[in-house]
Every structure is written in C-alpha cells, then in structure tokens.
Amino acid sequence: MIDDIELLRLIENNSRLSYEEIATMLGTSASEVEQEITRLKEENVILGYTTIINWEKKAPDNCIGMIEVRITPVKNKGYDHLAQVLSKYDKVTACYLMSGGFDLMIIYEDKTLRDIATFVTEKIATQEGVLSTTTHFILKKYKASGVIYDNPERDDRQAIIL
C-alpha cells in the first residue's frame, strides 16, 4: 500500500523521478506507483509538472505584480465568477481568494511595469464588480516554490572518527 501523501511530497520536490526510482524509494513496485499517479491525476490532485526557474538570471527585466482586488460578489456565484474570469489570462500565474482587507490576490507576470499597469487598468479595473485595485511589484525574489534563491549547496563536513 502506497502512502499517497508521502508519494506526493516526493514528487512535489522532484517531479523528474521515474516510476522505478519512486518505487525503490517507497519500497513498492513501479506498476503500483504508475497506478497511483494515474489515479491522483484523474482525481485532479496532481495538476501538472513544472520546473523551478530563476528567471531573474535569464530575463532580468521581467516584472511580477501582486494585485489586490476588492470586488462585489456576484449574485449566486459569490467571488468565483470574477476569480475564474481573471484566472483565464495566461499571464495571471496565481489567483487566490483572501481573508482580510481585500478579496482577490492576483499574481501577474509580464515584460514591463507598463504592461502590468495596462493589465490592471484595462482588464481588471474595467470588470463589473471590481471596486478597487492596489498593485505591488516584486523587487527581488529570495524564496519561491519552497526554494531559497542563490543558496549554493556546500558540504562542510570534515573527516572525523565516527
């Protein structure tokens, strides 16, 4: 029996592991791992596989905006309707319903500050039900997706009798 939480933790940290490798690490067979992963995909628990990239090294001018949006919930649909509409934009990389002083947190990535400003004024502010927006820009990433940036691995363990 596979512990599916353990399996998910494992592939969340490294999605490139083969079924065989996962099977060895969990003490089971590759076919059982494949079955389990298929099931988790079918249940929409596993949604996709990505690579964590430090884009600041390859496209240092790219911009990320975190946009707080206050909205009026739509009758019968609550907050979902607007959230789903805004999520459809490719450059919206995340959309959350929040507690606190605003309702939706939109994370939006584009080439320039101007692009993000345009998105906010033309695509978000104009939506029916949007009351106000506040846009923050990310200046530097220190940690994202659980990974600390610029954290070179080193092993400083010394020879000692043990």
Place this chain on the structure above:
Amino acid sequence: MSIDYNDKISKAVQQVPPSAIRRFFDVAAEMKGHVISLSIGEPDFVTPWQIREAGINSLIEGYTHYSPNAGYTDSRQAICDYLKRRYGVSYDYKHELLITVGGSEGLDLAARALINPGDEVIIVEPCFVAYKATVLFAHGVPVVVETKPENNYKLMPEELEAAITDKTKYIIIGYPNNPTGAVMTLEDYAKIRDVLLKYPDIVVLSDELYCELNYLDSRPASLTQFSELRDRVVMVNGFSKSYAMTGFRIGYVAGPSELIAPMVKIHQYCIMSAPSTAQFCAIEAAANADAEVAKMREEYNHRRRVIIKGLEDAGLSCFTPYGAFYAFPCIKSTGLTSEEFCERFLIEKHVAIVPGNAFGACGEGFVRISYAASMEDIKEAMQLLKEFVEELKKG
C-alpha cells in the same frame, strides 16, 4: 639525552591504536577531482532553522555564561519532557539527568565513574569506535560480544550471558546501531532484560543517539522502558544524529540518581558545563522539532531503500538495515579484505566508504556505507559500486 615519550605516555592511551577510519579520510583528502563521500557518520542536513535561531536569540539576550554544572533547569526539563513523550519514561530533571558535551562525553563519564582497574565491560560489536577506547582509557577490560548478520546484528541473550563473568561491571549496547543499521525492538530487548534480571549487579549503558532514526517503528524502543531495570540502566543520548546538530556538541545521560551523581562529579571538574548556547538550541529541539525530525527520517528512509536496491544490483549481500543511516554489506564475495576493498574503491572509482573492521574484528569482510548524503551522490555511488564489483569479478 632525548626524552623517551613511550615511557611518558600512559600505557592505557598507548594501547589504543589510531582510528582505522582516519587513514581513509587522509587518502580521500589528497585525491584530485570529485570524491563522493559515503563515509561520514553525521547528517548532511543543516540543523533546522528554528533550532539555530533559538541559539542566536540566546546570544542576543546575553546568555553567554556558564550554565549550572548539570545544565540549565529549562534544558533539563525540556529533555525530561521529551523522554516522557517519546519513550514514556519519567526522569527527575534535578537528579536523574545530566547535560553533556555530545553523547561521547556520556560514554567517557560512565567509564570513569564505574570502572576499577581490571573490571570487565561487555561491548557489543560491530559498534561505534569510542566504546572500546573509553573503557581502555579508564583501565577497564573490554569483553567483546560479536553480533551476526544472520541474527540481523541483534544482541542475542545467550551470547550476552556467555560473556558475563563475576568481573563484569557494565555492558554497552548501541541501537539503532552504528555501523550496521540494526535495530532492537522492545521484544528483542525483553530477552536481554530476562538475562539481566539474573545478574542484578550489572549496569547497562544504552547508547541511543540514533533513537529517532528507526524506520521500522518511529517510536524509540529501549531497555530504559523496563521499570524493573530502572535502577541500573543509563541512557546516553543527544541531539547530534536525530536533529542534525553534531556541531553543537550537546548530549545527555539519564538514569538513576546514584549513577548520575558520580558522573556529574567528574563532569563538573573536567567540563564544568555543556555549552550554554547549545543548551538553548536543545530546548527548542526537544520541545518543538518533531516535525522536522519526521521529515529527515522520511528522506533517510527513501535513501535507505535506494542503497539497499543499489547493493542488490551490485550483487553484494546485505542484511536489511532499519535504523541510523548506514548499510553494512558483505564484500567477501570479491575476495578482497575490507581495507583493500575500500582503498581500491576510493582510488579507482573515487567513492569513499569505511572498512567494516574499523568497528571491531567481526566487521572484517564488510564495509560501512553511510546514506547521510544527497540522493544524487548515492545514486551515482551505487552505479560506480556496481561497475567496481563487476570489474573485480572479471578479474
């Protein structure tokens, strides 16, 4: 006239040979190019952040003085709470617990507190190299009981009993075991208890540094859990292995006050007190780091299975280890001695492992492979091991 140092240096010290492991590190250190090390007996993880932060905060607040000899009250209390929570055993922090400089100090204190010259101490080999040395330094006589792979390297009650004489002062048991990775369950310990009940004078020193790294059962099992042995079992434990805190040098001994008191006496004259900063870290570790330990345990367990599979693929037989972070495969099929095997593996494939005879004569024909290393290194090393063994078999 030059001084004759042989005459000056204590015979007790001279009789202990230099560590066999050390030589391999020296060879590895001089090698050019990348060497994968599966030889080190310490976690590759950095200490969980909140534990480090507790130490930093104690420095900011100015706790830079000696602690009480036995350790800060809060630290001892936190450790006793931990032992109650994890082992289900109660210790009085005032009289039954001493905070030491790593687990190693506990081994030394026990030897000096208990041994009169000529007293016998039963040592269960293969084992951590310091057991025998601490006994010899204290003018004791080590009596070796050899555990066997066919018994899963467990201490067998009849083998223990055969080694007991009227000179036996105490016995050192260390599970989960370095170097074999063997564990003892409570049922296994119950058989040892039955032997010990026949010999009410024999003290037990139970080294449980790897207690949290048990992949059969995440709860520690220990002789301390038998109340009928409570008056003579001393637990040596610490934070080094379980919490990846080797550099903090913080451990402890727990046991009956009559045995802890003489150890406190030696400790207060020789050590004064364990490092204060590390004691603050220990409070955080003992009280709030179960989740971090569980995460490391899970990662070690994945590596353990990869190592076992790698050894199988290389055609080396290995009993299945369920504790610590070591595997102890047999290399007799290659026709090489342990030292030859390790030296050639290092020179030809650039992978460092440790010859089994470093942990006792019965370790000859075996090697210790540590999986306190990254998964990438482990996988690469296992591939190289397979190639190496195949080349040896081809001649």
